[in-house]
Amino acid sequence: MNDVILFQVLPVVLGVGIPFVGTLLGAACVFLARRPLRLNVRRGMMAFSAGVMVAAAVWSLLIPSVEASQHLEKWTFVPPFVGFWLGVLLLFSIDGMVPHLHLGEGFSEGPRATLSRSTKIALAVTIHNIPEGMAIGVMFAGWLAGSSFATISLSAAIAVSIGIAIQNFPEGAIVSLLMRAEGASRKKGFLLGLVSAVAEALAAVVTLFISQLMLPALPWLLALAAGAMIYVVVEDLLPDANAGTHFDGATLLFAIGFSMTMALDILL
Numbered sequence: 001m002n003d004v005i006l007f008q009v010l011p012v013v014l015g016v017g018i019p020f021v022g023t024l025l026g027a028a029c030v031f032l033a034r035r036p037l038r039l040n041v042r043r044g045m046m047a048f049s050a051g052v053m054v055a056a057a058v059w060s061l062l063i064p065s066v067e068a069s070q071h072l073e074k075w076t077f078v079p080p081f082v083g084f085w086l087g088v089l090l091l092f093s094i095d096g097m098v099p100h101l102h103l104g105e106g107f108s109e110g111p112r113a114t115l116s117r118s119t120k121i122a123l124a125v126t127i128h129n130i131p132e133g134m135a136i137g138v139m140f141a142g143w144l145a146g147s148s149f150a151t152i153s154l155s156a157a158i159a160v161s162i163g164i165a166i167q168n169f170p171e172g173a174i175v176s177l178l179m180r181a182e183g184a185s186r187k188k189g190f191l192l193g194l195v196s197a198v199a200e201a202l203a204a205v206v207t208l209f210i211s212q213l214m215l216p217a218l219p220w221l222l223a224l225a226a227g228a229m230i231y232v233v234v235e236d237l238l239p240d241a242n243a244g245t246h247f248d249g250a251t252l253l254f255a256i257g258f259s260m261t262m263a264l265d266i267l268l
Helices: 003-033 039-068 070-075 078-096 117-148 154-181 186-213 214-243 248-267
Strands: none
Touching: 003 117, 003 154, 003 186, 039 070, 039 078, 039 117, 039 154, 039 214, 039 248, 070 078, 078 117, 078 154, 078 214, 117 154, 117 186, 154 186, 154 248, 186 214
């Protein structure tokens, strides 16, 4: 019995921990960098992250959602379609209800609030990382459920964690280095990266528990996580990647991130 529990717990801890470490390693760049992050480097990192998230949303979340809904026959499209829109509307609602400030912007979004600039930035980072944590949580919930509700293997769940960890590295670096460029200390920049890592891990754990309690809804939850990820890509990552003058590198790095994550998912 203990061996069975250990077999289940260790992969989940690993799956949550890998992206956490990826973010922390990226945030630690603030202690090594001697100059501000160049605009095109930042744009390229954002584009790469967007490619990873789109590929994860399609290959790791939407396709399994469709496969898990095959028993509905002609209504197979309903859970992926409705779940996707629920994810989009969830992030849209959070975006409108939480006061936050994106790095590099001079105005806040959401309702007015007398919060410090750093607090608003931390809230923006938290919102950004919720969908990634949701994706990890629902994938591992699908693996733990076995073939009864979805056909998600442990290797597929780990592939999502690795893909998100890879994009978390540049993401963590961007957050910490931009905070440093705005006048924050290196320690404060790193701590904001830590906040984003913790937010993602918490979202993963909460989603995992919710999914375990609602296993029949797993196809819907997979699509919900996908919709939330796509919302972040279109709302935050792509606008940042295409800010300023035309930059072909952003398109190429998006394609690299997408194809790499796709290949990783197929390989594992």
